[in-house]
Amino acid sequence: MSKDLLFEIGLEEVPARFLRAAMEQLQDRMVKWLDASRIGHGDVTAYATPRRLAVWVQDVADKQEDVSEEVKGPSRKIALDESGQWSKAALGFARSQGVAPESFTFKELGGVEYIYVTKNSVGVDTKSILSEGLHGILTSMTFPKNMRWGSHEFKFVRPIKWMVAMLGSETVDLEITGVKSGNVTRGHRFLGSEAVIPEASAYREVLREQHVIVDVNERQEMIVSQIQALAQEKDWNIAIKDDLLEEVLFLVETPTVLYGTFDSSFLHIPQDVLITSMREHQRYFPVLDKQGQLLPFFVTVRSGDSRSLDVIARGNEKVLRARLSDAKFFYEEDQKLQIKDALSKLESIVFHEELGTIGDKVRRIRRISDQLSTKLSISADAADSVSRAADICKFDLVTQMVYEFPELQGVMGEDYARKSGEKEEVAKAVFEHYQPRFAGDSVPSTQAGSIVSIADKIDTIVGCFSIGIIPTGSQDPYALRRQAAGIVQIILEHKLPITLSDVFGIALEIHENIRALKRSTDEIAKDLQEFFGLRVKKLLSEDQRYDVVDAVITAGFDHVVSVVSRGHALMNAVEGVQDFKTTVESFNRVSNLAAKAGKAAVNPELFTETEEATLYEAWNAVREDYKAALEAADGERSLSLLGGLKEPITGFFDSVMVMAEDEAVRANRLALLSGIDGDLKQYADFTKLVW
Numbered sequence: 001m002s003k004d005l006l007f008e009i010g011l012e013e014v015p016a017r018f019l020r021a022a023m024e025q026l027q028d029r030m031v032k033w034l035d036a037s038r039i040g041h042g043d044v045t046a047y048a049t050p051r052r053l054a055v056w057v058q059d060v061a062d063k064q065e066d067v068s069e070e071v072k073g074p075s076r077k078i079a080l081d082e083s084g085q086w087s088k089a090a091l092g093f094a095r096s097q098g099v100a101p102e103s104f105t106f107k108e109l110g111g112v113e114y115i116y117v118t119k120n121s122v123g124v125d126t127k128s129i130l131s132e133g134l135h136g137i138l139t140s141m142t143f144p145k146n147m148r149w150g151s152h153e154f155k156f157v158r159p160i161k162w163m164v165a166m167l168g169s170e171t172v173d174l175e176i177t178g179v180k181s182g183n184v185t186r187g188h189r190f191l192g193s194e195a196v197i198p199e200a201s202a203y204r205e206v207l208r209e210q211h212v213i214v215d216v217n218e219r220q221e222m223i224v225s226q227i228q229a230l231a232q233e234k235d236w237n238i239a240i241k242d243d244l245l246e247e248v249l250f251l252v253e254t255p256t257v258l259y260g261t262f263d264s265s266f267l268h269i270p271q272d273v274l275i276t277s278m279r280e281h282q283r284y285f286p287v288l289d290k291q292g293q294l295l296p297f298f299v300t301v302r303s304g305d306s307r308s309l310d311v312i313a314r315g316n317e318k319v320l321r322a323r324l325s326d327a328k329f330f331y332e333e334d335q336k337l338q339i340k341d342a343l344s345k346l347e348s349i350v351f352h353e354e355l356g357t358i359g360d361k362v363r364r365i366r367r368i369s370d371q372l373s374t375k376l377s378i379s380a381d382a383a384d385s386v387s388r389a390a391d392i393c394k395f396d397l398v399t400q401m402v403y404e405f406p407e408l409q410g411v412m413g414e415d416y417a418r419k420s421g422e423k424e425e426v427a428k429a430v431f432e433h434y435q436p437r438f439a440g441d442s443v444p445s446t447q448a449g450s451i452v453s454i455a456d457k458i459d460t461i462v463g464c465f466s467i468g469i470i471p472t473g474s475q476d477p478y479a480l481r482r483q484a485a486g487i488v489q490i491i492l493e494h495k496l497p498i499t500l501s502d503v504f505g506i507a508l509e510i511h512e513n514i515r516a517l518k519r520s521t522d523e524i525a526k527d528l529q530e531f532f533g534l535r536v537k538k539l540l541s542e543d544q545r546y547d548v549v550d551a552v553i554t555a556g557f558d559h560v561v562s563v564v565s566r567g568h569a570l571m572n573a574v575e576g577v578q579d580f581k582t583t584v585e586s587f588n589r590v591s592n593l594a595a596k597a598g599k600a601a602v603n604p605e606l607f608t609e610t611e612e613a614t615l616y617e618a619w620n621a622v623r624e625d626y627k628a629a630l631e632a633a634d635g636e637r638s639l640s641l642l643g644g645l646k647e648p649i650t651g652f653f654d655s656v657m658v659m660a661e662d663e664a665v666r667a668n669r670l671a672l673l674s675g676i677d678g679d680l681k682q683y684a685d686f687t688k689l690v691w
Helices: 016-036 088-097 126-139 200-209 216-234 242-249 264-268 271-282 309-334 339-348 358-376 380-392 400-404 411-419 424-432 447-466 480-493 500-514 521-541 546-554 560-576 580-594 610-631 635-643 646-655 663-683
Strands: 003-011 044-049 052-060 067-075 105-109 112-121 160-167 179-182 184-186 194-196 255-261 285-288 294-303 350-352
Touching: 003 016, 003 126, 003 184, 003 200, 016 044, 016 052, 016 126, 016 242, 052 200, 067 088, 088 112, 126 160, 160 184, 160 200, 184 200, 194 200, 216 242, 216 255, 216 294, 255 309, 264 271, 264 294, 264 309, 271 285, 271 294, 271 309, 271 411, 294 309, 309 400, 339 358, 339 380, 350 358, 358 380, 358 447, 358 500, 380 424, 380 447, 400 411, 411 424, 424 447, 447 480, 447 500, 447 521, 480 500, 480 521, 480 560, 500 521, 521 546, 521 560, 546 560, 560 635, 580 635, 580 646, 580 663, 610 635, 610 646, 610 663, 635 663
Parallel strands: 160 179
Antiparallel strands: 003 052, 003 160, 044 052, 067 112, 105 112, 184 194, 255 294, 285 294
16 A cells, blocks of 8 residues: 655755755655665655755555566586586675575576576565665755754754654654654744644645645745736736746745835936845845836735735835945945046956956957957947957946946946946947856847957956866856857857957967966967867757767868858758758768879869769869858858759769779879868768768
8 A cells, every 4th residue: 555755854944045956856866765765656746945845755655566686697617617516606606696506597698508596575664664765865965065063963954953754644763963753844933833744645735724835836836926916916017037036936935925115216326236236135026117117116025924014015125225225325436436547446456366467357358359350350430449348348347336246247337438428339348248148148239349258258268278277077167168158159140250260369379478378379279179169069059960060060160150050051951951861972972982082183184984074064163152152151052052063973973983993094083072072071071960
């Protein structure tokens, strides 16, 4: 007969950022232990609130499954000695399996006889092993940070205050750090009390009566539905940011949404400042109108019922007023700071002990930006904007507002630059040069923002690579992967006519001229190629097959716009063009024989067959247009032009003996195939496609 299993770990308040992962870890460890212990079970559900982690397993079998296992031992030749007696190897195998040699049987496997034993294991009652199993699950859990308490050596995310361990209506004996398990849980800290759980399946309802909604999904639905109802009632747009919702979700046990207000005089402060202050300091949801403008209201979630919400709102309003007053003070004080004075302060902020100060970094960004502007052939006015944006791109790092809210770097710089009279494109670039800041973020919209963003990111990457800081595994403290992906994304989105090698070369030359490098430029350049190759490959893999990605990457990824265009075109052809497989097969026949070619040039006078001349003429007829299409990063057209070679290639192989006896003729035919193959491989290595 099956029963439900409940395991609850009661704790002091756990940081909200730890709970989702801890809940999932508890569920995963429970499933793995049950499966490894041969205990049948139904659905496994994990729960979490600020004061507890729990897992509920439905339909747990009352005993382990019986197993019968056949184990293979040594071969007959090894198991028996010359007199037909069991050898030491056979006797050792018997001892290791806990059986007598008389239980051996012989079976043939692959033409060789081996000895086998059959081991039967009778399952024990589930309850008899639960205590040890739950103890192992709890003590094996890991967290970003652990605590020790009292005189105990055991570490956990927070001190354990109570435990519930039940199989059906029976308790499971368990003790850790002096806390014994039972069937008594604790409700809401202020609204609830201790409560007896009559059986495991009643867990959620018992806690509901004690003002605890233990189901995470249910709590989230309650929060979202209450916010949406309030928004509809007030005709508001309440911005529900996922990361804030996730945090609030694990700060409350019974959620009740309420709103408050603040003085509208604060609205002259940029709304990004107000929203950041509300979200980061108070965990409030901002309220916007239908045009996206901030209104003087906020929404918050209390852990409790709906009683005295007006009192709670007034308390929150008082706290928020103090926070916004601080923000107002910082904002007004920052505007007294001149940009030139802010820039001088950057000289005292260390970027990296081996790479200098932020002031040093800004000078490198300016030089890289100027060279990128020259490479991209932008206008003189645009180049001036790039230079000025590069000069001031980091000035807001010394402002009080960014010191208080680091996530506002760039946001405040744009605002202060605009108020200081900087050109609009320059002010916008101060913000945009940080973009894209995360996966899915927008790239800079302005030319100046794009160029300075690339310069800033490549300066960091090259600087770090030059001193041996290269991401390995999950370690990437300077977010170099994200910054490399950002460079690739900017080049692609704006279709910039620049190669990755151009970007690397500019940054490497500037670093080499300014400081002595610990590694050679060739070594750094090689590492940069590999590093960015992985970023490009990841980008392509988002919507393309692995073999298509490998094919176009092998042909080269230095020109980002080109490799993406080629990848999309090839993917469309592989999945949508009829008979494209036969086209690829003709390309691969060319490649296979081209590998045997020497360095001879094609001589049309040595053609002896009509099909040789036909293929040569067809190739030359498309070469110029093909090269132009590749240069223009037109993957569709360049692939279409290559496809036109399918018929003459097929006719060539049907009628021409490539490996002719005449050495000159053979070399000439191989040279023809080698030339065609060289052009094919500028598009993709078609041999990597899998059918």
